[in-house]
Amino acid sequence: LPSDFTTLVAGLGHDLRGPLNVIIGASELLLDEMHDGAGREAWRDDLLGIHTSGKKLCEIVDALVDLARIESGQAPVEPVPVSLREVVEAAAAAHRAAGARLEVVPAGEILAVPVDARRLRRALASVLDAVIERAGADTVTISVAGTSITLGVGPSAQEHLAMDARLALAARICARMDVDVAWRGAALVLTVGEETFPAEGRE
Amino acid sequence: MARILVVDDDAIFGRLTQRRLENAGHQTSTLDGPFGTIAELKKGSVDLLLLDVRMPALSGVDIVRMIRSRSALRDTRIVLYSSLDEDALDEIARKMGVDGHVSKSSGFNRLLGVIDAIVGGRGASA
Numbered sequence: 125l126p127s128d129f130t131t132l133v134a135g136l137g138h139d140l141r142g143p144l145n146v147i148i149g150a151s152e153l154l155l156d157e158m159h160d161g162a163g164r165e166a167w168r169d170d171l172l173g174i175h176t177s178g179k180k181l182c183e184i185v186d187a188l189v190d191l192a193r194i195e196s197g198q199a200p201v202e203p204v205p206v207s208l209r210e211v212v213e214a215a216a217a218a219h220r221a222a223g224a225r226l227e228v229v230p231a232g233e234i235l236a237v238p239v240d241a242r243r244l245r246r247a248l249a250s251v252l253d254a255v256i257e258r259a260g261a262d263t264v265t266i267s268v269a270g271t272s273i274t275l276g277v278g279p280s281a282q283e284h285l286a287m288d289a290r291l292a293l294a295a296r297i298c299a300r301m302d303v304d305v306a307w308r309g310a311a312l313v314l315t316v317g318e319e320t321f322p323a324e325g326r327e
Numbered sequence: 328m329a330r331i332l333v334v335d336d337d338a339i340f341g342r343l344t345q346r347r348l349e350n351a352g353h354q355t356s357t358l359d360g361p362f363g364t365i366a367e368l369k370k371g372s373v374d375l376l377l378l379d380v381r382m383p384a385l386s387g388v389d390i391v392r393m394i395r396s397r398s399a400l401r402d403t404r405i406v407l408y409s410s411l412d413e414d415a416l417d418e419i420a421r422k423m424g425v426d427g428h429v430s431k432s433s434g435f436n437r438l439l440g441v442i443d444a445i446v447g448g449r450g451a452s453a
Binding site for chain 1: 336337339340342343344346347350381383384409410411412431432435
């Protein structure tokens with residue numbers, strides 16, 4: 125993952141143009157086909173493509189702006205003690221409501237950790253969007269234990285996610301909150317770091 | 328009319344491209360990723376490969392190399408179709424010696440023009 129903001133932004137062109145090209149292409153196709161009445165059975169898919177791509181762009185722009193505000197000092201991170209389970213459940217609830225197959229599994233003692241809960245929830249939601257998009261019909265499993273959140277991701281999805289701007293931006297925002305995002309095998313693990321939550325301070 | 332194989336890991340965009348090409352009178356098939364491209368080309372029923380560049384595991388560049396290293400497929404006409412920066416796409420296309428390249432952002436009519444030029448035997452231009 126890019127280690128500095130400028131490199132990260134410079135690499136975003138493809139990820140911004142991708143969904144924009146779907147929006148432009150699908151809407152042009154709709155306009156053409158609505159004019160001559162052809163292809164009606166595919167219009168719903170076209171609209172879904174436009175909607176999904178718009179949401180993806182919105183997430184990238186939101187994360188980019190938030191990251192810029194953090195890095196410029198305009199909106200510093202605000203850690204408060206919170207249960208990671210609550211953060212995960214809040215992020216998962218919105219996805220479940222949208223029809224995603226998600227299972228949250230407590231995998232051990234869950235600690236209250238000082239973290240910017242609002243930002244972590246947003247970052248996790250963005251990561252989940254990317255993971256769910258690649259998981260297809262499979263159920264995505266999230267396990268929470270100690271100071272870590274682990275998302276089970278298949279090897280094929282992992283290759284796609286490694287190129288996903290949403291994940292790169294979320295990881296960068298997490299890094300500013302001292303939350304490490306790393307691959308461990310085919311799992312994506314978010315861990316609240318030692319700087320924010322030193323071992324000697326844990327209950 | 329050309330028989331076109333569309334290879335794009337963005338399944339939504341790939342299907343979109345397929346329909347637009349078919350509306351323009353071409354015959355198409357699609358793959359939602361790089362795997363299976365060589366097998367599909369070996370069937371011999373493709374006039375032109377429309378190939379995304381940035382794909383996981385096996386990039387469009389890898390696919391072009393694989394095609395060019397196989398004598399039976401070496402003459403496959405290839406157009407790179409990507410959301411990469413135009414300068415980067417120009418450079419990749421020049422290095423790989425493909426028949427054409429089009430930025431996905433440059434409009435569908437441009438893609439049609441490049442395809443028509445190539446399958447019509449008027450040479451490649453992007």
